[in-house]
Amino acid sequence: MPEDHDKDAYPEPPSRTPVVDRQSALPDPTLILSKLFYYSVDLPVTTFRDIVEGIQSGRKSSYYHQKFRRVPELTQCREGDYVCYYEAEMQWRRDYKVDQEIVKVIQERLRACQQREGPSYRQNCYKELQQFEQVSKAFQSRYGDLGAYASSRKCLMKQKERMMAEQQKA
Amino acid sequence: MVGMSILRTAAAFTARINPLKRTCQSSNLLSRTVARSEQVVVRHGSHGKRMFIIKPTDFYDRRFLHLLKYYILLTGIPVAALVTFVNIFIGESELAEIPEGYEPEHWEYYKHPITRWIARNFYDSPVKDYEKMMAVIQVEAEKAEMRQLQLDVRRHMREKGDGPWFQIQTLDKNLIDHSPKSSPDN
Numbered sequence: 001m002p003e004d005h006d007k008d009a010y011p012e013p014p015s016r017t018p019v020v021d022r023q024s025a026l027p028d029p030t031l032i033l034s035k036l037f038y039y040s041v042d043l044p045v046t047t048f049r050d051i052v053e054g055i056q057s058g059r060k061s062s063y064y065h066q067k068f069r070r071v072p073e074l075t076q077c078r079e080g081d082y083v084c085y086y087e088a089e090m091q092w093r094r095d096y097k098v099d100q101e102i103v104k105v106i107q108e109r110l111r112a113c114q115q116r117e118g119p120s121y122r123q124n125c126y127k128e129l130q131q132f133e134q135v136s137k138a139f140q141s142r143y144g145d146l147g148a149y150a151s152s153r154k155c156l157m158k159q160k161e162r163m164m165a166e167q168q169k170a
Numbered sequence: 171m172v173g174m175s176i177l178r179t180a181a182a183f184t185a186r187i188n189p190l191k192r193t194c195q196s197s198n199l200l201s202r203t204v205a206r207s208e209q210v211v212v213r214h215g216s217h218g219k220r221m222f223i224i225k226p227t228d229f230y231d232r233r234f235l236h237l238l239k240y241y242i243l244l245t246g247i248p249v250a251a252l253v254t255f256v257n258i259f260i261g262e263s264e265l266a267e268i269p270e271g272y273e274p275e276h277w278e279y280y281k282h283p284i285t286r287w288i289a290r291n292f293y294d295s296p297v298k299d300y301e302k303m304m305a306v307i308q309v310e311a312e313k314a315e316m317r318q319l320q321l322d323v324r325r326h327m328r329e330k331g332d333g334p335w336f337q338i339q340t341l342d343k344n345l346i347d348h349s350p351k352s353s354p355d356n
Contacts, residue, residue, distance in 0.1 A: 052258050062266035063281050064274045082311045083304050090300070 010112050068094060074152045092152035099139060106135045256283055 022028065071091050077084035110132045113125035122129070141162065146154050214220070260283045268274060276295030277286045327333035 052261070055259060056261035059260070061263045061278075061283075061286075063263040063278055063286075064266060064268045066279050067268070080311070080315075082307045086304060086307050 009109055011116075013116065074156055089152045092155065096143060096150065099143065103135055103139050106132050253284070 068091070071087040072084060074085065074088040074092070077088055106128075110125065110128045113128045114121040117124040142159075143150065143155065144158075146158065262281050262283065263286070265281075275290075276297065277289040280286045280289055323333070324335065327335040331337075
């Protein structure tokens with residue numbers, strides 16, 4: 001089974017010990033429904049999963065996370081060295097994908113926080129909000145309007161424009 | 171009073187026609203008699219009247235749907251069975267850290283066993299594709315450089331004339347006949 005989620009990023013609210021204080025003689029509908037759900041859905045699914053894991057018990061193979069070496073970037077390539085350009089471009093594309101996934105993770109954390117806190121999320125999830133704002137501003141400034149045919153050269157030119165704008169402001 | 175009797179007759183009539191509780195046959199619907207209980211009970215969807223329903227042919231539609239289902243399930247069922255058995259008996263791989271000094275094969279970077287099988291037997295490794303692309307780029311770069319060099323050399327040799335190209339061969343000066351030049355005003 002894959003490992004569980006990061007407990008610090010997605011904290012669970014403190015659990016309350018259920019103190020049953022029934023004051024009516026009627027049967028408890030939540031208990032009935034939960035038992036119904038357990039016997040009709042939870043138990044068959046769990047037993048099926050256990051059977052399948054029993055069949056597959058010895059023969060697990062593993063898959064790995066591919067690690068790429070860092071190669072010189074576009075700014076460190078000599079002019080006309082097209083092989084260097086290609087490697088830098090591939091590295092930039094991998095970094096672009098990684099940054100997209102980072103933004104998605106931060107978005108997911110903010111969404112989870114809002115779901116947890118309910119109406120008072122602006123006050124309680126301040127840290128996640130700040131993190132999201134910072135990350136999305138950075139992503140927008142670096143990769144913002146590059147479009148579908150983004151390349152490392154276009155990103156470099158965008159960086160140059162940014163630096164020129166900063167210099168003009170100063 | 172008259173309304174009551176009308177209602178009573180209407181109630182009796184609907185009780186007789188009621189398809190859930192009917193015990194009478196077709197012949198005595200509109201009369202007030204009750205069927206004898208030894209008679210056979212037959213229920214028709216057409217309220218007892220035998221119908222010859224005239225509708226356009228549905229032969230072609232049903233044949234089409236039958237053939238559609240047949241051809242879809244012909245390969246659909248084996249593929250579904252294959253995928254089910256692979257998922258139950260072989261199962262997906264688990265994520266693990268790369269052990270020290272071990273270089274995983276290119277198919278060991280995928281999770282599902284069928285993807286791994288396809289990557290192992292049919293696809294080239296992405297490293298190989300990368301290296302092939304870099305080789306193509308290098309060859310093309312060298313070709314472009316050589317072509318550029320050739321154009322530069324052509325220009326230089328045409329301008330300066332100090333190279334082997336663009337030399338126009340002239341005749342040997344020993345072949346010149348100087349004899350008419352000794353008597354110019356002939």
